[in-house]
Amino acid sequence: xxxxxxxxxxxxxxxxxxxxxxxxxxxxxxxxxxxxxxxxxxxxxxxxxxxxxxxxxxxxxxxxxxxxxxxxxxxxxxxxxxxxxxxxxxxxxxxxxxxxxxxxxxxxxxxxxxxxxxxxxxxxxxxxxxxxxxxxxxxxxxxxxxxxxxxxxxxxxxxxxxxxxxxxxxxxxxxxxxxxxxxxxxxxxxxxxxxxxxxxxxxxxxxxxxxxxxxxxxxxxxxxxxxxxxxxxxxxxxxxxxxxxxxxxxxxxxxxxxxxxxxxxxxxxxxxxxxxxxxxxxxxxxxxxxxxxxxxxxxxxxxxxxxxxxxxxxxxxxxxxxxxxxxxxxxxxxxxxxxxxxxxxxxxxxxxxxxxxxxxxxxxxxxxxxxxxxxxxxxxxxxxxxxxxxxxxxxxxxxxxxxxxxxxxxxxxxxxxxxxxxxxxxxxxxxxxxxxxxxxxxxx
Numbered sequence: 055x056x057x058x059x060x061x062x063x064x065x066x067x068x069x070x071x072x073x074x075x076x077x078x079x080x081x082x083x084x085x086x087x088x089x090x091x092x093x094x095x096x097x098x099x100x101x102x103x104x105x106x107x108x109x110x111x112x113x114x115x116x117x118x119x120x121x122x123x124x125x126x127x128x129x130x131x132x133x134x135x136x137x138x139x140x141x142x143x144x145x146x147x148x149x150x151x152x153x154x155x156x157x158x159x160x161x162x163x164x165x166x167x168x169x170x171x172x173x174x175x176x177x178x179x180x181x182x183x184x185x186x187x188x189x190x191x192x193x194x195x196x197x198x199x200x201x202x203x204x205x206x207x208x209x210x211x212x213x214x215x216x217x218x219x220x221x222x223x224x225x226x227x228x229x230x231x232x233x234x235x236x237x238x239x240x241x242x243x244x245x246x247x248x249x250x251x252x253x254x255x256x257x258x259x260x261x262x263x264x265x266x267x268x269x270x271x272x273x274x275x276x277x278x279x280x281x282x283x284x285x286x287x288x289x290x291x292x293x294x295x296x297x298x299x300x301x302x303x304x305x306x307x308x309x310x311x312x313x314x315x316x317x318x319x320x321x322x323x324x325x326x327x328x329x330x331x332x333x334x335x336x337x338x339x340x341x342x343x344x345x346x347x348x349x350x351x352x353x354x355x356x357x358x359x360x361x362x363x364x365x366x367x368x369x370x371x372x373x374x375x376x377x378x379x380x381x382x383x384x385x386x387x388x389x390x391x392x393x394x395x396x397x398x399x400x401x402x403x404x405x406x407x408x409x410x411x412x413x414x415x416x417x418x419x420x421x422x423x424x425x426x427x428x429x430x431x432x433x434x435x436x437x438x439x440x441x442x443x444x445x446x447x448x449x450x451x452x453x454x455x456x457x458x459x460x461x462x463x464x465x466x467x468x469x470x471x472x473x474x475x476x477x478x479x480x481x482x483x484x485x486x487x488x489x490x491x492x493x494x495x496x497x498x
Contacts, residue, residue, distance in 0.1 A: 061101035063089040063167070067136075068112065071205050073219050073269060074136055075106040078159055079203025085164040091203050095121040097130065102167065105151070106136040110406060110484050113138060113148040122149045133166060135159045140238055141407040142179035143186050144491055153180040156188065157238065158224075160195040194239075197224055197246045201257050209262030215326075216304050217262075219269035220254060222246055222276045222290060228309060230332075231345045231410035232372065232403060243278040248289060255297045265326075266294065267304035274305075274312045284316040295324035307332065310356035311348050318363040328396075329360050333369040336389030337382035340375055345410065350389065357393050368397035373448055374425050374441025374481070375403045375411075376418040383444050390448070391455045398452035402441045402477040404484055412488050425481045436471065442478040446470055 063082055067075035071093055082089040082104070095117060097103050103125050105118075112118055125132045134145050135155035142154040153171050155162050155178060162177035171180050177192030211217050223245040226236045258266060268276075268290070277286025294303040303325040310331055321329065333353050335341055341348060360367050371386060390398060402425060405412035420426040429443035438446060449470050450462050
């Protein structure tokens with residue numbers, strides 16, 4: 055049934071106000087609907103619910119499942135979008151919404167609200183008599199958009215120190231096997247107009263935001279057309295610093311092969327002075343298997359060049375990749391020790407459905423997958439799996455090699471142990487989900 059434009063709409067992003075949810079809220083508002091944004095699972099008096107989900111874990115959350123069921127029982131439609139829409143059959147099977155908005159939703163959401171569910175509507179998925187219907191994708195929209203729907207309390211939100219991440223472009227030139235970005239947005243870079251970004255930054259400031267971070271997969275790809283555009287990236291960072299002040303701009307998440315001295319100097323001059331590289335592994339073999347497209351030598355060079363410009367360097371690492379050997383893991387520990395990074399973030403390899411990593415996990419027997427194999431080394435008394443033990447070990451190892459001494463207290467030890475176990479359990483839950491949908495398996 056079509057949704058009357060005068061009906062009340064709520065866009066819900068569980069836990070945090072994501073940029074995607076704010077953007078869809080702005081789109082809905084521009085289409086003439088009454089709309090509000092919420093981070094709580096509460097429909098209130100809304101006539102229609104748009105649920106923006108950004109993690110596979112959301113599909114297995116009993117609170118979200120119960121919320122969707124409750125709203126539908128009240129005969130109000132629930133539509134789900136966000137990154138999880140890359141695997142709509144999972145969303146329909148686990149949460150049973152009325153429909154899934156597949157991919158970028160700017161074009162689809164207003165039409166869905168105006169016309170309701172229809173097999174003629176591009177970019178949606180829905181169940182029809184037990185059969186999953188996925189309509190042809192909507193045309194990728196230009197990245198020219200209305201102001202997002204910014205919550206009044208945005209200044210109180212903190213995502214890695216920033217009140218919000220703002221979108222400067224879409225797409226990524228990389229092909230990392232574990233990453234959804236190039237598969238969701240494509241590998242062609244679509245950059246936004248600088249004046250439009252400025253207008254958006256001012257809107258965030260008016261709502262109380264103090265620090266903003268550049269989003270888009272790899273921040274230095276703004277303006278990219280076959281090669282890095284130094285002038286475009288510098289102009290972007292300079293504009294942000296003019297609006298927010300240089301100590302309130304963050305430009306994280308940059309590939310080691312997407313830097314120039316000009317860009318590094320602009321990051322030093324116009325931002326908080328930190329870089330976050332997705333190193334992932336200190337093993338060239340694992341980097342190749344991950345499709346990173348870079349080498350350990352390039353990683354070392356990126357750290358050296360960054361420090362020549364006076365920048366702090368943080369690194370993200372993935373342990374427990376299905377093909378990672380003990381020797382590969384030791385190479386990662388060596389890299390961390392040699393570079394003495396200013397900060398380190400570690401994750402157990404989590405397969406996002408429909409990515410090459412998910413395909414690899416499906417091909418890997420549990421008895422050979424580090425996330426299932428019991429650890430028999432120095433942490434065996436803790437009863438961890440090999441992947442969990444590597445997370446636990448690398449997190450402590452990194453603390454020892456930071457430029458400033460960090461002591462691993464009993465409290466830190468306990469926190470790391472709990473997080474290692476949680477990450478391992480989360481990955482096993484996602485793996486079981488993928489097995490259930492892709493091969494009908496129910497492996498233990």
